[in-house]
Amino acid sequence: MQKLIINGGRRLNGEITVQGAKNAVLPVMAAAILCDGRVTLRNCPRITDTYCALRILKSLGCGGRFTDKNTVVIDSGGLASSEISDELMREMRSSVFFMGALTGRTGQCRISLPGGCDIGQRPVDIHIAALKKMGVTVTEDHGSLNCFCDGRLKGAEIALSFPSVGATENVILAAVTAKGTTELTNAAREPEIADLAEFLNRCGADIKGAGTSSITIHGREKLHGCEYEIMPDRICTATYLACTAAAGGEILVKGCVPEHIRPVSSVFEQMGCSVYTCADRIYLSSQKPLKAADIVRTMVYPGFPTDCQAFVMAALCKAEGTSVFVENIFENRYHHAAELKRMGADIRVEGKVAVVRGVKRLYGAKTAASDLRGGAGLVTAALSAEGTSEISNIHFIDRGYEDIETVLTSVGADIKRV
Ligand code: EPZ
DSSP states (O other): OOOEEEEOOOOEEEEEEOOBOHHHHHHHHHHGGGEEEEEEEESOOOOHHHHHHHHHHHHTTOEEEEEETTEEEEEGGGOOOOBOOHHHHHHOGGGGGHHHHHHHHHSEEEEEOOOOOSSSOOOOHHHHHHHHHTTOEEEEETTEEEEEOSSSOBOOEEEOSSOOHHHHHHHHHHHTTSBSEEEEESOOOOHHHHHHHHHHHHTTOEEEOBTBSOEEEEOOSOEEEEEEEOOBOHHHHHHHHHHHHHHOEEEEEESOOGGGGHHHHHHHHHTTOEEEEETTEEEEEEOSOOBOOSEEEBOSTTSBOGGGHHHHHHHHTTSBSEEEEEOOSOSSOOHHHHHHHHTTOEEEEETTEEEEEOOSOOBOOEEEOOSHHHHHHHHHHHHHSBSEEEEEOTHHHHTTOTTHHHHHHTTTOEEEEO
16 A cells, blocks of 8 residues: 655745646546547546546446546547446446436446545435436436436426535536436536536537526537547645645645635635735745634535635644634545544544644644545645654545645655655
């Protein structure tokens, strides 16, 4: 099992170009199933979730591979199956939106209930309710979901009970080649939704309103292939800013979209960091001891992203004062708190609330990641701790961060993968 060894206490200084967005490339790779013809995706991050999505596409009979460092080419011409194996589904929860794409393309699909990160139940009831409104019969047996639609899916009026990102993506994927029009309300507004819609419109789809709560999709008979550049990863952008806030120093993150993480930048400013943004770059400087953020509530977009909670908490462990987090999106997303306490942090978790009392120093320790962003939080804390930290289970981190040790070494961190 690989580990990260981090010698903390070094200030960071330098500039990086952020990777492509994991949560954009995955639905776009599923969407390629709907396209008749070659799909070329640029700025794809080399992370384990992208490789898993390629394995799923191959298992369905589609061709898909990296043609250079960050370009993926997919051809769904050979699609021969609409069933995803249990072990592939367990590897990656976000394979759930293959359900919308496969049912949209073939009229059926069989997937097992998704596995994924240990941050909560991760039910798919909202996905299922939406597909049923489009004429899909969904049955569950022995942990598998079976979707079937006799003929083309039908456009429908769908109001999501919660603005679920994945359910919004599944509706879009099922609706773009359905018969008629789909009006989706209470849709998720995350930027990755707009990226998926932009890709599909480039392939001949007719989607309006993506990125807002109301999305209209006019079904099309067929979609063709296209070339597309995946949007920058806003969570990775926030991660490297948090690492710098915690370790001290300054960083310029290039190739990002500053307004995608405005609520996170304002927390960094509350903490006493200087944050400057322009066009596609964010500069953060952390020159003095951090101050506590009074209360951080995770919300759906455009609020503070739940995916940023862990590493912003890590940066606040040494801040002067007490910070409070309220995790409103997932019911079990504080696993990292116990690991941070092993490093000397003072954190009290009560249900969805976590109280972080700033301490003078953190100490290097042996820690273990248990989910993707919690792992990034451990890296953030280790950079600001005195002494050496060891982080195991880094396969969780590799799901979403391309070469995290290379990126951090390039701005002065002492971090090695063993
Ligand atoms: C996406 O997950 C992201 N994953 C998550 O990022 C992110 O944390 C989440 O959106 C929220 O922004 C990908 O895009 C691959 P949801 P998703 O459906 O689609 C409940 C990361 O670290 N819910 O918006 O699964 C659900 O349990 C990952 O990159 C239902 O109850 O998120 C959760 O409490 C982690 N029923 C809440 O809604 C449903 O049918 C938000 O889930 C669907 C969701």
